[in-house]
Amino acid sequence: GAANSGAIAINAHYDGGATGPAAGDNGVGVAAALEVARAVLAGPPLTNDLILVFSDAEENGDLGAAAFNQLHPWAKDVRLAINFEAQGTGGPAMLYATSDQNGWLAGEYLSVAPEPSAYSLLPEIVRAMAGSRLACDLQDYLDRGAAGLGFVITKEVASYHTATDSVANLDQGSLQQEGDNTLAAVRRFGQLNLATVPTSANRVYFIVLPGVAIAYGGGWAIALAAAATLLALLGAALAMRRGLASLGGIATGVAALLLGALATMLAVGALWFAVKATNANLRALLVAPYRIDIFVAGLSLLALALMAALYTLLLKRVRAESLLIGAMLAWTLPLWAASLAAPGASYYLLWPLLFAALPLAWALFVRGRHPGWELAALAAAMLPAAFLVPGVAYQLVGLLTRIEFLTGMTGSALPLLGVWALLIAPLVGLAIPHLNLLAGGPARPYRWLAPGLAAAAGALLLVWGSATSGFDAHHPRPDHIAYELNADTETARFVSLDASLDSFTTQFFPARPGRADFELQPGTTVSALSAPAPVVALNGATVATTSDATADGARTVTLRIASPRLAPQLDAAITAGGAITAASINGRVLDLNGYAPARAGTLRFSYAGIGADGIEVTLTVQSPAAIKLTLVETTYGLPALPGVTIRPRAESQMPAPALPPDATILRRSFSL
Numbered sequence: 163g164a165a166n167s168g169a170i171a172i173n174a175h176y177d178g179g180a181t182g183p184a185a186g187d188n189g190v191g192v193a194a195a196l197e198v199a200r201a202v203l204a205g206p207p208l209t210n211d212l213i214l215v216f217s218d219a220e221e222n223g224d225l226g227a228a229a230f231n232q233l234h235p236w237a238k239d240v241r242l243a244i245n246f247e248a249q250g251t252g253g254p255a256m257l258y259a260t261s262d263q264n265g266w267l268a269g270e271y272l273s274v275a276p277e278p279s280a281y282s283l284l285p286e287i288v289r290a291m292a293g294s295r296l297a298c299d300l301q302d303y304l305d306r307g308a309a310g311l312g313f314v315i316t317k318e319v320a321s322y323h324t325a326t327d328s329v330a331n332l333d334q335g336s337l338q339q340e341g342d343n344t345l346a347a348v349r350r351f352g353q354l355n356l357a358t359v360p361t362s363a364n365r366v367y368f369i370v371l372p373g374v375a376i377a378y379g380g381g382w383a384i385a386l387a388a389a390a391t392l393l394a395l396l397g398a399a400l401a402m403r404r405g406l407a408s409l410g411g412i413a414t415g416v417a418a419l420l421l422g423a424l425a426t427m428l429a430v431g432a433l434w435f436a437v438k439a440t441n442a443n444l445r446a447l448l449v450a451p452y453r454i455d456i457f458v459a460g461l462s463l464l465a466l467a468l469m470a471a472l473y474t475l476l477l478k479r480v481r482a483e484s485l486l487i488g489a490m491l492a493w494t495l496p497l498w499a500a501s502l503a504a505p506g507a508s509y510y511l512l513w514p515l516l517f518a519a520l521p522l523a524w525a526l527f528v529r530g531r532h533p534g535w536e537l538a539a540l541a542a543a544m545l546p547a548a549f550l551v552p553g554v555a556y557q558l559v560g561l562l563t564r565i566e567f568l569t570g571m572t573g574s575a576l577p578l579l580g581v582w583a584l585l586i587a588p589l590v591g592l593a594i595p596h597l598n599l600l601a602g603g604p605a606r607p608y609r610w611l612a613p614g615l616a617a618a619a620g621a622l623l624l625v626w627g628s629a630t631s632g633f634d635a636h637h638p639r640p641d642h643i644a645y646e647l648n649a650d651t652e653t654a655r656f657v658s659l660d661a662s663l664d665s666f667t668t669q670f671f672p673a674r675p676g677r678a679d680f681e682l683q684p685g686t687t688v689s690a691l692s693a694p695a696p697v698v699a700l701n702g703a704t705v706a707t708t709s710d711a712t713a714d715g716a717r718t719v720t721l722r723i724a725s726p727r728l729a730p731q732l733d734a735a736i737t738a739g740g741a742i743t744a745a746s747i748n749g750r751v752l753d754l755n756g757y758a759p760a761r762a763g764t765l766r767f768s769y770a771g772i773g774a775d776g777i778e779v780t781l782t783v784q785s786p787a788a789i790k791l792t793l794v795e796t797t798y799g800l801p802a803l804p805g806v807t808i809r810p811r812a813e814s815q816m817p818a819p820a821l822p823p824d825a826t827i828l829r830r831s832f833s834l
Contacts, residue, residue, distance in 0.1 A: 168241030168356030169211040170348060171308075172198060173227060173299050175220030179323030180730070180798060181817045185332045187322060190315060191246025192216060194341045201345050208352030211239065220299055222731075222770040227299035231306050241356040242267075243303035243310045244344060249449070249560050251326070252333025253317025254279035255340035256556065259288040259297040261310045265362030265379055271311060274350040275343040277373045282366050282506030284557040288312075290504065296561075309359040311347065313340055316560040319450040323819035325638060368509050370549045376509075383505035383512070387497050390515045394490040397522045406525065407484040414480050415488015418472060419591040420495075426468045426587040430461050431580020437624055438577070443631040443639075445661035447571070447818035450563035452637045453627050458559055458582065460623030465583035467617035469590035473597055474609050482594050483525055489591030490518055510554055510585070513546040518592035525595070540596055547589050554585060571659060571820070573688050633814050640818035641667045641811075645695055645800050646680075649702055649830040654695040659688070659821070666811045670695070681794075684733050684766050696803050701726045702828045703793045708778070716743070717783045719834060721791070724776030729795035731822065732772050737792075738763040740785025748778050789834045797826045 163169075174191035178184020195214055202212060213236055217226030227245075231237045245259075257280040260268060264285070272278055288296045295301050300312040315336045321327045363380035370376055401407035437457075438444040444451050451457060476485060497511040520539040528535050559582060566578040590597075601609040633639035641664050647654045656670040657680045663671060671693045680690035702725075709720040725732055736742070742760040745752045747767065754760045763785070769777055783789065800808060817823035 163208045163210040163212070163352065165209050166211045166239070167209070167354075168359070169213050169236065169239040170351055170356075171213040171215050171240045171243045171303065172344070172348070173215040173217060173230075173243055173245045173303070175217045175224075175226060175299055177218050177221055177226075178327070179221055179819060181819050181821070181823045182321075182324045182327040183329070184323075184327055185329045186251040186315065186318075186327045187248035188220070188246060189329070190248055190332065190337050190340065193337055194246055194344060197341050198345045198348060201341075202348060202352075205349070208349070210241075210352045210354075210356055212348060212352065213240065217299055219770050222768070224295060224299050224302055225770060227302040231302045237306065240303060240306070240308045241359050242351055243300060243308045244347065245298065245300035245303070245310065245312045246340065247298050247312060247314040249314060249316040249322050249564065250318040251315070251321045251328075251331045252336050253315045253556065255313045255315050255336055255343065256280065256284070257311060258284045258314045258316075258557070259300055259310070259312030260285045260364075261304050261308070262289055263361035263364060264309075265365045266360040267309050267311070268365040268367060269377065270350060270354075271347050272367060272375050272377050274346040276346055277339050278343060278375050279339070279369060279556075280375060281368045281553050281557050282364070283368075283510060283554060284561075286364075286504040286506040287561070313344070315340070316556065319454060319560045319563060320448050320452045320637075322449045322564075324448070324640060325816040326636075364506050366506055366509050368550065369553055380505040383501040383508045386512050386516075387494070387501040387508065390497065390512055390519075391494045393516070393519045394487065394494055397519060397526065398487045398491065400526050401483050401487055401522075404526065407481060407487055411480045411484025412488040412491065414476065415485040415591070416492040417488075418476055418485060419489040419492040419588055422469055422472045422591075423584055423587045426465050427580055427584040429468060430465050430583035431577040433464065433624075434461060434579050435575075435577040437628060438575075441628050441631060442662045443633065444628070445570070445575075446633075447567075447640045447642055447659065447661075447821070449567045449819060450560070451627070451631060453630060454559070454563060456623050456627035456630075458555065458579070460620045460627060461579065461583060462586050463616045463620030463623065465587045466590055467613045467620060469587045470597060470613035470616060471610075473590060473594055474601075474613055477594075477598070477601075477606070477609070482598050483522070486518070486522055486592070486594045489588070489594065490515060490522075493518075493588065493592065510550055513550065514589060514592055517543045517546050521595040536599075540599060543592070544596070551586070551589075555582075558582065558585070567820075571682065571688065572686065635813045638814050638816040639664055640816055642818040642821055643667050643670055643800070644822070644825040644827055646827040647697065647700060647829065649700075649828060652697055654697045656693050656695045658691040659818070660691065663691070664815060666809065666815050669809055684735070684768060684794075696806065698801050698803060700801060700826070700828050702830050703729070703732070703795050704776075705791060705793070705832045705834070707834060712786050715784060715786070717786050717789075718744075718780065719783075719789065720778060720780045721834070722776055722778055723772075723793065724774075725772045725795055727795065727797050728774065729772055729797050730770065731796040732769045732777075733794040733796070734765075734767050734769070734779075735792040735794075736765040736781065737790040738765075738781070738783040738785060739787025739789075740783050742781060742783050744780075744782035746780045791832045791834060793830055793832070795828045796822050797828075798823050799826065800824045801826050 172195045174195045219225035300310045367377035500508040524539040562578045569576045600612045642659045675691045678692035706722045
């Protein structure tokens with residue numbers, strides 16, 4: 163920059179999941195960063211510096227971004243970081259993560275982005291779950307105190323980390339939008355004084371139409387929540403005064419919304435669990451089924467049907483106005499919780515509630531005089547749901563399916579997609595006047611029409627989605643196989659996390675394979691299909707002691723660990739006879755403060771991409787006793803097995819995501 167006041171870093175990790183070509187995650191981000199840099203160089207010079215960071219080992223725990231922030235001298239100059247992520251091959255490039263106190267930052271971005279996709283709900287979740295590192299590489303910049311904007315594309319989630327994450331399947335519009343918005347942001351922030359990035363209350367923002375954002379300061383969330391609550395209370399007072407509502411009826415309305423929404427969520431979750439249990443294709447190791455939109459639509463309609471059925475029953479005994487006011491009052495409870503704790507999430511609760519007051523106002527002040535106004539009020543009341551639900555779905559469905567996938571791998575198989583019903587079902591409580599209209603008047607001869615049609619349409623979509631859930635060359639079936647050799651016991655086995663075997667994995671197992679424990683990752687053991695395998699001689703890791711000294715009861719030993727097969731992943735477990743008080747790897751001192759296992763004499767670490775020179779590990783142990791070191795090397799591809807010909811996968815099959823492809827796992831222990 164011409165007069166740098168603080169650097170802007172554009173970060174894109176260039177590694178990808180080992181099971182796919184990584185065009186979406188994260189080729190899109192790399193391409194966008196390069197094109198933004200080209201456009202910046204071709205235009206007027208920036209005042210501030212622009213740094214391009216292409217990080218490695220993001221898939222191993224954001225290691226490249228951590229290394230830049232901890233070791234590179236330029237990192238201290240970064241005042242604003244922009245990071246690109248992907249969980250799919252298309253869709254809007256959504257602003258899904260920001261630094262805290264983002265009022266100024268988000269406002270500036272929204273003011274210049276030509277086609278923003280931005281919703282403040284998901285950033286609230288990402289910030290609340292900072293320990294889970296949902297912000298990915300961006301989190302390392304945030305931890306250093308930089309401001310940050312994180313973008314993600316998350317459509318076609320089934321392609322995530324698979325062979326279908328290819329250039330051929332990439333949405334070029336996602337790349338264009340990400341680049342256009344980022345270029346505008348860089349040009350804007352590149353001319354501002356970033357010596358101290360201004361902070362203010364987190365901004366509330368959401369998209370209502372393509373390129374059209376509504377935004378306001380987070381401080382307004384409480385004021386607007388108070389206004390909405392006042393409207394609901396005023397409506398309750400007027401309705402009871404005019405005999406249109408009763409206290410008992412309103413209480414029923416409050417209970418109906420809260421308990422009905424909870425029951426609907428549980429019912430939809432149970433239904434989704436049953437659908438998956440009866441269809442092995444839906445239990446395949448994908449982050450989401452290929453046609454997830456069909457299932458989401460079907461479950462949404464069934465959630466609406468269940469709530470509509472509840473209100474249809476209640477309307478036989480309770481006035482519609484009582485139920486509506488009760489629903490509005492119940493709605494204020496989560497509204498206040500969000501407004502106080504996570505204002506960025508409040509918009510989804512605020513605006514449907516405010517607009518629900520329109521049909522109530524018609525019933526209180528206009529009914530019988532201007533019939534046409536009823537339709538106008540009912541139509542207007544539906545606008546927030548029509549505008550907001552698609553954006554909320556884009557933010558949360560991918561997150562829910564990802565967590566569901568991860569819990570499924572560990573054996574829990576929680577039907578978390580059912581949680582989506584909790585965001586849909588309560589909307590019915592604000593649409594009671596609409597149910598009355600569809601029921602056909604005071605006698606309500608068609609009262610079961612709306613819930614019946616919604617239920618039928620939802621069931622049809624689930625049946626259609628399940629019936630078309632098969633696999634083909636364009637939608638390959640994922641499968642998992644690994645060869646695990648224990649050099650200590652000289653035994654080997656095949657393992658698979660598949661719910662059911664396909665024609666490729668069947669060749670490794672007998673007709674009725676058993677199950678056994680399998681260490682999915684260090685410290686996490688799951689149940690897997692298991693069968694004996696031939697033992698083959700593999701050139702495994704070696705350990706050499708380069709120094710060993712004991713003083714005052716403390717033993718300091720330096721080891722050289724090498725992997726002749728250059729394992730992409732090396733896991734080490736160290737067990738000593740006393741507390742491990744110091745440790746370093748390749749000269750980098752490990753911070754053992756707060757690491758309780760070290761005080762008990764245990765240390766575990768994973769190393770990604772070991773080189774030909776290996777790694778140097780130095781330990782200080784408060785005991786002269788022998789040290790046990792267990793090394794687990796994971797390489798990609800099955801070994802050559804004597805007398806065994808492995809049939810290749812069919813065109814409609816591929817390695818499962820999130821797992822090393824066709825891994826060879828070699829376990830060996832050493833006593834030092």
